[in-house]
Amino acid sequence: MTDKTLHIVGGGMAGSEAAWQAARAGLDVVIHEMRPKVGTFAHQTGKLAEMVCSNSFRSDDDEQNAVGLLHWEMRQAGSLIMQSADRYRLPAGGALAVDREPFSQFVNDTLRALPNVTVTEDEVSSLPDSGHWIFATGPLTSPALGAAIQAETGAERLAFFDAIAPIVYSETIDMDVVWAQSRYDKGDTEDERRAYLNCPMTRDQYEAFIDALLAADKTEFREGETAGYFDGCLPIEVMAERGRETLRHGPMKPVGLTNAHKPDEKPYAVVQLRRDNALGTLYNMVGFQTKMKYGAQTEVFRMIPGLENATFARLGGIHRNTFMNSPTLLDGRMRLRSRPHVRFAGQVTGVEGYVESAAMGLLAGRMAVADMLCTDLSDVPVTTAMGALVHHISGGAEAKTFQPMNVNFGLFPPVEGLKAGRRGRRDRYKAYTDRAKADWQGWLSKAEAPAPA
Numbered sequence: 252m253t254d255k256t257l258h259i260v261g262g263g264m265a266g267s268e269a270a271w272q273a274a275r276a277g278l279d280v281v282i283h284e285m286r287p288k289v290g291t292f293a294h295q296t297g298k299l300a301e302m303v304c305s306n307s308f309r310s311d312d313d314e315q316n317a318v319g320l321l322h323w324e325m326r327q328a329g330s331l332i333m334q335s336a337d338r339y340r341l342p343a344g345g346a347l348a349v350d351r352e353p354f355s356q357f358v359n360d361t362l363r364a365l366p367n368v369t370v371t372e373d374e375v376s377s378l379p380d381s382g383h384w385i386f387a388t389g390p391l392t393s394p395a396l397g398a399a400i401q402a403e404t405g406a407e408r409l410a411f412f413d414a415i416a417p418i419v420y421s422e423t424i425d426m427d428v429v430w431a432q433s434r435y436d437k438g439d440t441e442d443e444r445r446a447y448l449n450c451p452m453t454r455d456q457y458e459a460f461i462d463a464l465l466a467a468d469k470t471e472f473r474e475g476e477t478a479g480y481f482d483g484c485l486p487i488e489v490m491a492e493r494g495r496e497t498l499r500h501g502p503m504k505p506v507g508l509t510n511a512h513k514p515d516e517k518p519y520a521v522v523q524l525r526r527d528n529a530l531g532t533l534y535n536m537v538g539f540q541t542k543m544k545y546g547a548q549t550e551v552f553r554m555i556p557g558l559e560n561a562t563f564a565r566l567g568g569i570h571r572n573t574f575m576n577s578p579t580l581l582d583g584r585m586r587l588r589s590r591p592h593v594r595f596a597g598q599v600t601g602v603e604g605y606v607e608s609a610a611m612g613l614l615a616g617r618m619a620v621a622d623m624l625c626t627d628l629s630d631v632p633v634t635t636a637m638g639a640l641v642h643h644i645s646g647g648a649e650a651k652t653f654q655p656m657n658v659n660f661g662l663f664p665p666v667e668g669l670k671a672g673r674r675g676r677r678d679r680y681k682a683y684t685d686r687a688k689a690d691w692q693g694w695l696s697k698a699e700a701p702a703p704a
Protein backbone atom coordinates (compact mmCIF):
# COMPACT_ATOMS: atom_id res chain seq x y z
CA MET A 252 0.00 0.00 0.00
CA THR A 253 1.21 3.48 -0.83
CA ASP A 254 0.27 6.90 0.40
CA LYS A 255 -1.87 6.94 -2.70
CA THR A 256 -4.06 4.29 -1.11
CA LEU A 257 -7.56 5.38 -0.27
CA HIS A 258 -9.33 3.30 2.37
CA ILE A 259 -13.08 3.13 2.13
CA VAL A 260 -15.03 1.66 5.01
CA GLY A 261 -18.34 0.20 3.88
CA GLY A 262 -19.07 -1.19 0.43
CA GLY A 263 -22.68 -0.07 0.14
CA MET A 264 -24.11 2.50 -2.26
CA ALA A 265 -21.81 5.33 -1.20
CA GLY A 266 -18.64 3.30 -0.62
CA SER A 267 -18.93 1.49 -3.95
CA GLU A 268 -19.42 4.73 -5.89
CA ALA A 269 -16.57 6.45 -4.04
CA ALA A 270 -14.29 3.49 -4.81
CA TRP A 271 -15.18 3.60 -8.50
CA GLN A 272 -14.51 7.33 -8.81
CA ALA A 273 -11.18 7.05 -6.99
CA ALA A 274 -10.01 3.93 -8.79
CA ARG A 275 -10.79 5.43 -12.19
CA ALA A 276 -8.66 8.42 -11.24
CA GLY A 277 -5.74 6.05 -10.63
CA LEU A 278 -5.72 5.67 -6.86
CA ASP A 279 -5.22 2.35 -5.12
CA VAL A 280 -8.38 1.63 -3.19
CA VAL A 281 -9.06 -0.75 -0.33
CA ILE A 282 -12.72 -1.33 0.50
CA HIS A 283 -13.20 -2.59 4.05
CA GLU A 284 -16.59 -4.30 4.12
CA MET A 285 -17.66 -6.22 7.21
CA ARG A 286 -20.26 -8.36 5.45
CA PRO A 287 -20.68 -11.30 5.23
CA LYS A 288 -18.48 -11.88 8.30
CA VAL A 289 -20.50 -9.40 10.36
CA GLY A 290 -24.10 -8.94 9.23
CA THR A 291 -26.84 -6.34 9.77
CA PHE A 292 -30.55 -6.97 10.29
CA ALA A 293 -31.34 -5.69 6.80
CA HIS A 294 -28.53 -6.90 4.49
CA GLN A 295 -28.73 -10.47 3.22
CA THR A 296 -25.58 -11.00 1.14
CA GLY A 297 -21.88 -10.21 1.17
CA LYS A 298 -22.09 -8.29 -2.12
CA LEU A 299 -21.20 -4.69 -2.63
CA ALA A 300 -24.04 -2.19 -3.20
CA GLU A 301 -26.80 -4.37 -1.85
CA MET A 302 -30.23 -2.74 -1.92
CA VAL A 303 -31.65 -3.38 1.54
CA CYS A 304 -35.30 -2.73 0.83
CA SER A 305 -37.22 -1.36 -2.17
CA ASN A 306 -35.76 -1.71 -5.67
CA SER A 307 -36.55 1.86 -6.68
CA PHE A 308 -34.30 4.80 -7.44
CA ARG A 309 -37.51 6.90 -7.57
CA SER A 310 -38.35 9.36 -10.36
CA ASP A 311 -36.11 9.46 -13.41
CA ASP A 312 -37.57 12.75 -14.62
CA ASP A 313 -34.56 15.07 -14.88
CA GLU A 314 -36.63 18.13 -15.82
CA GLN A 315 -39.30 18.17 -13.11
CA ASN A 316 -37.90 16.13 -10.24
CA ALA A 317 -34.90 16.71 -8.01
CA VAL A 318 -33.96 13.03 -7.66
CA GLY A 319 -34.28 12.60 -11.44
CA LEU A 320 -31.90 15.52 -11.77
CA LEU A 321 -29.50 13.80 -9.39
CA HIS A 322 -29.59 10.69 -11.64
CA TRP A 323 -28.69 12.92 -14.57
CA GLU A 324 -25.80 14.58 -12.76
CA MET A 325 -24.45 11.21 -11.66
CA ARG A 326 -24.66 9.79 -15.18
CA GLN A 327 -22.71 12.79 -16.45
CA ALA A 328 -20.01 12.03 -13.88
CA GLY A 329 -19.70 8.40 -15.05
CA SER A 330 -21.36 6.91 -11.96
CA LEU A 331 -21.03 3.13 -11.62
CA ILE A 332 -24.21 2.91 -9.55
CA MET A 333 -26.15 4.64 -12.35
CA GLN A 334 -24.52 2.49 -15.05
CA SER A 335 -25.68 -0.59 -13.21
CA ALA A 336 -29.16 0.84 -12.55
CA ASP A 337 -29.58 1.68 -16.25
CA ARG A 338 -28.34 -1.73 -17.31
CA TYR A 339 -30.77 -3.60 -15.05
CA ARG A 340 -33.68 -1.22 -15.30
CA LEU A 341 -37.20 -2.67 -14.96
CA PRO A 342 -40.37 -1.18 -16.42
CA ALA A 343 -41.76 1.21 -13.78
CA GLY A 344 -43.42 4.17 -15.54
CA GLY A 345 -41.47 7.31 -14.85
CA ALA A 346 -39.51 5.72 -12.01
CA LEU A 347 -36.14 4.02 -12.22
CA ALA A 348 -36.67 0.57 -10.72
CA VAL A 349 -33.91 -2.01 -10.96
CA ASP A 350 -33.49 -5.76 -10.84
CA ARG A 351 -31.74 -5.80 -7.46
CA GLU A 352 -29.62 -8.95 -7.71
CA PRO A 353 -27.90 -8.34 -11.05
CA PHE A 354 -27.65 -4.66 -10.10
CA SER A 355 -25.57 -5.46 -7.04
CA GLN A 356 -23.69 -8.28 -8.78
CA PHE A 357 -22.57 -5.93 -11.56
CA VAL A 358 -21.25 -3.31 -9.13
CA ASN A 359 -19.60 -6.05 -7.10
CA ASP A 360 -17.93 -7.73 -10.10
CA THR A 361 -16.87 -4.49 -11.77
CA LEU A 362 -15.12 -3.19 -8.67
CA ARG A 363 -13.50 -6.49 -7.72
CA ALA A 364 -12.15 -6.87 -11.27
CA LEU A 365 -10.24 -3.58 -11.13
CA PRO A 366 -6.53 -4.18 -10.57
CA ASN A 367 -6.23 -1.23 -8.18
CA VAL A 368 -9.19 -2.19 -5.96
CA THR A 369 -8.93 -4.64 -3.08
CA VAL A 370 -11.90 -5.71 -1.00
CA THR A 371 -11.18 -6.93 2.51
CA GLU A 372 -13.74 -8.53 4.77
CA ASP A 373 -13.17 -6.65 7.97
CA GLU A 374 -15.07 -4.55 10.41
CA VAL A 375 -13.32 -1.26 11.15
CA SER A 376 -14.10 -0.25 14.70
CA SER A 377 -11.99 2.86 15.28
CA LEU A 378 -11.18 6.13 13.55
CA PRO A 379 -7.65 6.00 12.14
CA ASP A 380 -4.89 8.44 13.08
CA SER A 381 -3.35 8.66 9.62
CA GLY A 382 -3.85 7.76 5.97
CA HIS A 383 -6.71 8.71 3.65
CA TRP A 384 -10.12 7.40 4.59
CA ILE A 385 -13.76 7.59 3.62
CA PHE A 386 -16.28 6.17 6.07
CA ALA A 387 -19.48 5.15 4.29
CA THR A 388 -20.92 2.75 6.81
CA GLY A 389 -24.54 3.70 6.32
CA PRO A 390 -27.65 3.62 8.47
CA LEU A 391 -26.58 0.34 10.09
CA THR A 392 -23.04 1.36 11.03
CA SER A 393 -21.68 -1.36 13.31
CA PRO A 394 -22.11 -0.64 17.04
CA ALA A 395 -18.35 -0.68 17.72
CA LEU A 396 -17.68 1.94 15.08
CA GLY A 397 -20.71 3.95 16.24
CA ALA A 398 -19.17 4.05 19.72
CA ALA A 399 -15.83 5.21 18.28
CA ILE A 400 -17.54 8.00 16.32
CA GLN A 401 -19.41 9.08 19.44
CA ALA A 402 -16.18 9.12 21.43
CA GLU A 403 -14.73 11.49 18.81
CA THR A 404 -17.71 13.73 18.24
CA GLY A 405 -19.68 13.62 21.49
CA ALA A 406 -22.56 11.24 22.13
CA GLU A 407 -25.25 13.71 21.15
CA ARG A 408 -23.82 14.20 17.66
CA LEU A 409 -24.52 10.65 16.47
CA ALA A 410 -28.13 9.49 16.37
CA PHE A 411 -29.34 5.91 16.01
CA PHE A 412 -32.88 6.68 14.91
CA ASP A 413 -34.25 9.30 12.65
CA ALA A 414 -37.45 10.72 14.01
CA ILE A 415 -38.46 12.70 11.00
CA ALA A 416 -41.13 15.33 11.20
CA PRO A 417 -42.73 16.16 7.84
CA ILE A 418 -41.25 19.07 5.93
CA VAL A 419 -43.47 21.50 4.03
CA TYR A 420 -42.59 23.80 1.15
CA SER A 421 -43.13 27.27 2.60
CA GLU A 422 -44.75 28.60 -0.57
CA THR A 423 -47.64 26.14 -0.08
CA ILE A 424 -48.53 27.38 3.42
CA ASP A 425 -51.59 29.65 3.60
CA MET A 426 -50.29 32.78 5.33
CA ASP A 427 -53.83 34.22 5.54
CA VAL A 428 -54.46 31.59 8.22
CA VAL A 429 -51.00 31.00 9.65
CA TRP A 430 -48.96 33.63 11.50
CA ALA A 431 -45.30 33.98 12.46
CA GLN A 432 -44.53 34.11 16.20
CA SER A 433 -42.25 32.33 18.66
CA ARG A 434 -43.88 31.13 21.87
CA TYR A 435 -44.01 34.03 24.39
CA ASP A 436 -42.31 36.16 21.70
CA LYS A 437 -38.98 34.78 22.86
CA GLY A 438 -35.83 35.88 21.09
CA ASP A 439 -33.40 38.77 20.93
CA THR A 440 -34.04 39.71 17.33
CA GLU A 441 -37.21 40.25 15.32
CA ASP A 442 -36.26 37.18 13.27
CA GLU A 443 -36.10 35.01 16.39
CA ARG A 444 -39.36 36.40 17.75
CA ARG A 445 -41.02 35.38 14.48
CA ALA A 446 -39.16 32.10 14.00
CA TYR A 447 -42.20 29.80 14.02
CA LEU A 448 -45.27 29.61 11.82
CA ASN A 449 -48.41 28.75 13.77
CA CYS A 450 -51.47 26.89 12.51
CA PRO A 451 -54.47 27.47 14.85
CA MET A 452 -57.17 24.88 15.57
CA THR A 453 -60.60 25.22 17.11
CA ARG A 454 -61.83 22.51 19.47
CA ASP A 455 -63.87 20.83 16.70
CA GLN A 456 -60.89 20.86 14.34
CA TYR A 457 -58.67 19.37 17.03
CA GLU A 458 -61.13 16.58 17.84
CA ALA A 459 -61.51 15.71 14.14
CA PHE A 460 -57.75 15.71 13.77
CA ILE A 461 -57.29 13.32 16.70
CA ASP A 462 -59.95 10.99 15.26
CA ALA A 463 -58.16 10.97 11.91
CA LEU A 464 -54.79 10.31 13.55
CA LEU A 465 -56.16 7.36 15.50
CA ALA A 466 -57.85 5.89 12.43
CA ALA A 467 -54.93 6.37 10.01
CA ASP A 468 -52.94 3.46 8.53
CA LYS A 469 -49.54 3.03 10.25
CA THR A 470 -46.41 1.09 9.36
CA GLU A 471 -44.89 -1.42 11.75
CA PHE A 472 -41.29 -1.61 12.90
CA ARG A 473 -39.20 -4.36 11.32
CA GLU A 474 -37.81 -7.05 13.51
CA GLY A 475 -34.57 -5.98 15.16
CA GLU A 476 -35.25 -2.34 14.36
CA THR A 477 -36.51 -1.13 17.70
CA ALA A 478 -33.49 -1.67 19.97
CA GLY A 479 -32.89 1.53 21.90
CA TYR A 480 -36.07 3.05 20.48
CA PHE A 481 -37.58 6.32 21.62
CA ASP A 482 -36.11 8.96 23.76
CA GLY A 483 -38.55 11.78 23.68
CA CYS A 484 -39.44 11.08 20.06
CA LEU A 485 -42.80 9.35 20.34
CA PRO A 486 -44.84 9.28 17.15
CA ILE A 487 -47.79 11.69 17.36
CA GLU A 488 -50.30 8.87 16.90
CA VAL A 489 -48.81 7.05 19.92
CA MET A 490 -49.20 10.25 21.94
CA ALA A 491 -52.81 10.50 20.76
CA GLU A 492 -53.42 6.88 21.81
CA ARG A 493 -52.25 7.76 25.31
CA GLY A 494 -55.06 10.29 25.67
CA ARG A 495 -56.95 12.73 23.47
CA GLU A 496 -55.46 15.72 25.29
CA THR A 497 -51.84 14.52 25.23
CA LEU A 498 -50.93 16.38 22.04
CA ARG A 499 -52.60 19.55 23.28
CA HIS A 500 -50.24 19.43 26.26
CA GLY A 501 -47.29 18.45 24.08
CA PRO A 502 -46.31 19.60 20.58
CA MET A 503 -49.75 21.17 19.93
CA LYS A 504 -49.99 23.28 23.07
CA PRO A 505 -51.51 26.69 22.35
CA VAL A 506 -49.86 28.68 25.16
CA GLY A 507 -47.83 31.84 24.63
CA LEU A 508 -49.27 32.48 21.17
CA THR A 509 -51.71 35.09 19.86
CA ASN A 510 -53.34 34.63 16.50
CA ALA A 511 -52.29 37.71 14.51
CA HIS A 512 -55.31 37.31 12.20
CA LYS A 513 -57.82 36.93 15.04
CA PRO A 514 -56.24 38.36 18.20
CA ASP A 515 -59.44 37.92 20.23
CA GLU A 516 -59.80 34.21 19.52
CA LYS A 517 -57.75 31.83 21.63
CA PRO A 518 -56.77 28.78 19.58
CA TYR A 519 -57.64 25.44 21.19
CA ALA A 520 -54.47 23.85 19.80
CA VAL A 521 -51.60 25.00 17.57
CA VAL A 522 -49.34 23.15 15.16
CA GLN A 523 -45.98 24.88 14.91
CA LEU A 524 -43.67 24.92 11.91
CA ARG A 525 -40.02 25.84 12.21
CA ARG A 526 -37.68 27.00 9.49
CA ASP A 527 -35.61 24.09 8.25
CA ASN A 528 -33.04 25.72 5.99
CA ALA A 529 -31.26 29.01 5.69
CA LEU A 530 -33.14 29.84 2.49
CA GLY A 531 -36.49 29.71 4.31
CA THR A 532 -38.02 27.53 1.60
CA LEU A 533 -38.67 24.56 3.92
CA TYR A 534 -40.49 24.33 7.25
CA ASN A 535 -40.70 21.30 9.51
CA MET A 536 -43.71 20.40 11.62
CA VAL A 537 -42.35 20.58 15.14
CA GLY A 538 -42.64 17.33 17.12
CA PHE A 539 -44.66 15.63 14.37
CA GLN A 540 -42.61 12.46 13.86
CA THR A 541 -44.97 9.68 12.84
CA LYS A 542 -45.28 6.10 11.64
CA MET A 543 -48.41 6.85 9.59
CA LYS A 544 -48.24 5.58 6.03
CA TYR A 545 -47.37 8.27 3.50
CA GLY A 546 -50.85 8.49 1.92
CA ALA A 547 -52.45 8.82 5.35
CA GLN A 548 -49.98 11.54 6.39
CA THR A 549 -50.84 13.77 3.46
CA GLU A 550 -54.55 13.35 4.13
CA VAL A 551 -54.34 13.94 7.88
CA PHE A 552 -51.89 16.86 7.73
CA ARG A 553 -53.96 18.69 5.15
CA MET A 554 -56.71 18.87 7.80
CA ILE A 555 -54.53 21.38 9.65
CA PRO A 556 -55.72 24.96 9.05
CA GLY A 557 -53.25 26.70 6.76
CA LEU A 558 -51.92 23.42 5.34
CA GLU A 559 -54.96 22.49 3.23
CA ASN A 560 -52.87 22.84 0.06
CA ALA A 561 -49.50 22.00 1.54
CA THR A 562 -47.01 19.98 -0.45
CA PHE A 563 -44.35 18.08 1.43
CA ALA A 564 -40.63 18.03 0.67
CA ARG A 565 -40.58 14.91 2.78
CA LEU A 566 -43.04 13.03 4.93
CA GLY A 567 -42.45 11.90 8.48
CA GLY A 568 -41.02 8.63 9.73
CA ILE A 569 -39.09 6.88 12.45
CA HIS A 570 -36.43 4.41 11.38
CA ARG A 571 -33.31 2.73 12.58
CA ASN A 572 -30.71 5.03 11.12
CA THR A 573 -27.26 5.95 12.33
CA PHE A 574 -26.38 9.46 11.21
CA MET A 575 -24.17 12.23 12.42
CA ASN A 576 -24.82 15.89 13.01
CA SER A 577 -22.93 16.71 9.84
CA PRO A 578 -23.52 20.48 9.80
CA THR A 579 -21.41 20.75 12.96
CA LEU A 580 -18.94 17.94 12.23
CA LEU A 581 -18.06 18.05 8.54
CA ASP A 582 -16.51 20.77 6.43
CA GLY A 583 -17.69 21.60 2.90
CA ARG A 584 -15.38 18.87 1.57
CA MET A 585 -17.05 16.23 3.75
CA ARG A 586 -13.99 15.97 6.03
CA LEU A 587 -14.31 15.45 9.74
CA ARG A 588 -13.23 18.81 11.12
CA SER A 589 -11.38 17.13 13.99
CA ARG A 590 -9.55 14.65 11.67
CA PRO A 591 -9.38 16.06 8.15
CA HIS A 592 -7.82 12.87 6.74
CA VAL A 593 -11.16 11.17 7.45
CA ARG A 594 -14.17 11.84 5.23
CA PHE A 595 -17.71 10.62 5.65
CA ALA A 596 -20.13 9.81 2.86
CA GLY A 597 -23.55 8.29 2.29
CA GLN A 598 -26.47 7.96 4.61
CA VAL A 599 -24.37 8.31 7.78
CA THR A 600 -23.85 11.97 6.79
CA GLY A 601 -27.59 12.65 7.00
CA VAL A 602 -28.73 12.24 3.44
CA GLU A 603 -31.45 9.69 2.87
CA GLY A 604 -31.94 7.13 0.12
CA TYR A 605 -29.95 4.96 -2.27
CA VAL A 606 -29.44 7.71 -4.82
CA GLU A 607 -28.52 10.49 -2.41
CA SER A 608 -26.11 8.16 -0.61
CA ALA A 609 -24.42 7.08 -3.83
CA ALA A 610 -24.26 10.73 -4.91
CA MET A 611 -22.43 11.73 -1.72
CA GLY A 612 -20.09 8.76 -2.30
CA LEU A 613 -19.37 10.10 -5.77
CA LEU A 614 -18.46 13.51 -4.41
CA ALA A 615 -16.43 12.15 -1.49
CA GLY A 616 -14.48 9.95 -3.91
CA ARG A 617 -13.68 12.89 -6.16
CA MET A 618 -12.80 15.14 -3.24
CA ALA A 619 -10.42 12.49 -1.88
CA VAL A 620 -8.78 12.22 -5.30
CA ALA A 621 -8.26 15.97 -5.44
CA ASP A 622 -6.71 15.99 -1.95
CA MET A 623 -4.45 13.02 -2.60
CA LEU A 624 -3.29 14.07 -6.07
CA CYS A 625 -3.13 17.75 -5.06
CA THR A 626 -5.37 18.84 -7.89
CA ASP A 627 -7.78 21.78 -7.89
CA LEU A 628 -11.41 21.13 -7.26
CA SER A 629 -13.72 24.09 -6.98
CA ASP A 630 -16.76 23.99 -4.70
CA VAL A 631 -19.74 22.22 -6.20
CA PRO A 632 -22.28 24.90 -7.20
CA VAL A 633 -25.22 24.94 -4.76
CA THR A 634 -27.50 25.32 -7.76
CA THR A 635 -26.90 21.66 -8.69
CA ALA A 636 -28.57 18.70 -6.97
CA MET A 637 -25.16 17.48 -5.81
CA GLY A 638 -24.19 20.90 -4.53
CA ALA A 639 -27.55 21.53 -2.83
CA LEU A 640 -27.23 18.25 -0.92
CA VAL A 641 -23.62 18.66 0.15
CA HIS A 642 -24.27 22.25 1.13
CA HIS A 643 -27.26 21.15 3.22
CA ILE A 644 -25.35 18.54 5.22
CA SER A 645 -22.24 20.62 5.67
CA GLY A 646 -23.83 23.80 6.98
CA GLY A 647 -27.03 24.79 5.13
CA ALA A 648 -29.29 22.80 7.44
CA GLU A 649 -30.26 23.85 10.95
CA ALA A 650 -27.79 21.89 13.09
CA LYS A 651 -30.10 21.80 16.14
CA THR A 652 -32.91 20.01 14.36
CA PHE A 653 -30.83 18.20 11.75
CA GLN A 654 -32.57 15.08 10.40
CA PRO A 655 -31.82 13.02 7.30
CA MET A 656 -32.93 14.59 4.04
CA ASN A 657 -33.83 13.51 0.54
CA VAL A 658 -32.86 15.76 -2.33
CA ASN A 659 -35.67 18.22 -3.15
CA PHE A 660 -36.06 21.59 -4.81
CA GLY A 661 -36.48 23.31 -1.45
CA LEU A 662 -32.71 22.89 -1.00
CA PHE A 663 -31.98 24.93 -4.13
CA PRO A 664 -31.54 28.70 -4.15
CA PRO A 665 -34.63 30.15 -5.85
CA VAL A 666 -34.41 31.22 -9.49
CA GLU A 667 -35.30 34.90 -9.44
CA GLY A 668 -38.21 36.33 -11.41
CA LEU A 669 -40.38 33.20 -11.60
CA LYS A 670 -43.96 32.91 -10.47
CA ALA A 671 -44.35 31.51 -6.94
CA GLY A 672 -47.07 29.03 -5.94
CA ARG A 673 -48.43 25.89 -7.50
CA ARG A 674 -49.32 27.40 -10.87
CA GLY A 675 -45.76 28.30 -11.74
CA ARG A 676 -44.33 25.03 -10.52
CA ARG A 677 -43.58 23.36 -13.87
CA ASP A 678 -41.75 26.42 -15.18
CA ARG A 679 -39.92 26.84 -11.91
CA TYR A 680 -38.73 23.23 -11.74
CA LYS A 681 -37.63 23.37 -15.36
CA ALA A 682 -35.67 26.55 -14.59
CA TYR A 683 -34.02 24.82 -11.59
CA THR A 684 -33.04 21.78 -13.62
CA ASP A 685 -31.81 23.79 -16.63
CA ARG A 686 -29.64 25.92 -14.36
CA ALA A 687 -28.38 22.85 -12.48
CA LYS A 688 -27.42 21.01 -15.66
CA ALA A 689 -25.44 23.94 -17.04
CA ASP A 690 -23.68 24.50 -13.71
CA TRP A 691 -22.94 20.80 -13.18
CA GLN A 692 -21.43 20.49 -16.65
CA GLY A 693 -19.38 23.60 -15.99
CA TRP A 694 -18.11 22.15 -12.72
CA LEU A 695 -17.34 18.75 -14.23
CA SER A 696 -15.41 20.23 -17.11
CA LYS A 697 -13.32 22.35 -14.72
CA ALA A 698 -12.76 19.52 -12.24
CA GLU A 699 -9.83 17.23 -12.76
CA ALA A 700 -12.28 14.66 -14.03
CA PRO A 701 -11.10 11.08 -14.37
CA ALA A 702 -10.98 9.83 -17.96
CA PRO A 703 -14.25 8.26 -19.08
CA ALA A 704 -14.39 4.48 -18.68
Ligand SMILES: Cc1cc2nc3c(=O)[nH]c(=O)nc-3n(C[C@H](O)[C@H](O)[C@H](O)COP(=O)(O)OP(=O)(O)OC[C@H]3O[C@@H](n4cnc5c(N)ncnc54)[C@H](O)[C@@H]3O)c2cc1C
Pocket residue numbers: 260261262263264265266283284285286291293294300301303304305306307373374375376387388389390391392393396473571596597598599603604605606608609
Ligand atom coordinates in the same frame (compact mmCIF):
# COMPACT_ATOMS: atom_id res chain seq x y z
C1 LIG B 1 -34.31 -1.24 6.92
C2 LIG B 1 -33.93 -0.20 5.92
C3 LIG B 1 -34.69 -0.04 4.77
C4 LIG B 1 -34.34 0.94 3.83
N1 LIG B 1 -35.09 1.07 2.69
C5 LIG B 1 -34.72 1.96 1.74
C6 LIG B 1 -35.44 2.07 0.51
O1 LIG B 1 -36.42 1.36 0.30
N2 LIG B 1 -35.04 2.98 -0.41
C7 LIG B 1 -33.95 3.77 -0.21
O2 LIG B 1 -33.63 4.59 -1.09
N3 LIG B 1 -33.24 3.69 0.94
C8 LIG B 1 -33.61 2.81 1.91
N4 LIG B 1 -32.89 2.70 3.08
C9 LIG B 1 -31.80 3.56 3.28
C10 LIG B 1 -30.62 2.85 2.63
O3 LIG B 1 -29.96 2.07 3.57
C11 LIG B 1 -29.72 3.83 2.03
O4 LIG B 1 -30.45 4.56 1.11
C12 LIG B 1 -28.47 3.29 1.35
O5 LIG B 1 -28.29 1.93 1.42
C13 LIG B 1 -27.39 3.98 2.08
O6 LIG B 1 -26.19 3.79 1.40
P1 LIG B 1 -24.87 3.80 2.24
O7 LIG B 1 -23.79 3.43 1.31
O8 LIG B 1 -24.75 5.03 3.00
O9 LIG B 1 -25.10 2.61 3.31
P2 LIG B 1 -25.21 1.03 2.99
O10 LIG B 1 -25.69 0.80 1.63
O11 LIG B 1 -25.95 0.44 4.15
O12 LIG B 1 -23.69 0.57 3.07
C14 LIG B 1 -22.96 0.64 4.26
C15 LIG B 1 -22.05 -0.56 4.30
O13 LIG B 1 -21.13 -0.43 5.39
C16 LIG B 1 -20.95 -1.70 6.00
N5 LIG B 1 -20.48 -1.45 7.37
C17 LIG B 1 -21.15 -0.92 8.42
N6 LIG B 1 -20.33 -0.77 9.48
C18 LIG B 1 -19.11 -1.20 9.11
C19 LIG B 1 -17.83 -1.30 9.75
N7 LIG B 1 -17.66 -0.88 11.00
N8 LIG B 1 -16.78 -1.80 9.07
C20 LIG B 1 -16.93 -2.22 7.79
N9 LIG B 1 -18.12 -2.17 7.11
C21 LIG B 1 -19.18 -1.64 7.76
C22 LIG B 1 -22.32 -2.34 5.88
O14 LIG B 1 -22.21 -3.75 5.94
C23 LIG B 1 -22.78 -1.87 4.52
O15 LIG B 1 -22.43 -2.74 3.48
C24 LIG B 1 -33.22 1.75 4.04
C25 LIG B 1 -32.45 1.57 5.20
C26 LIG B 1 -32.79 0.61 6.12
C27 LIG B 1 -31.96 0.45 7.35
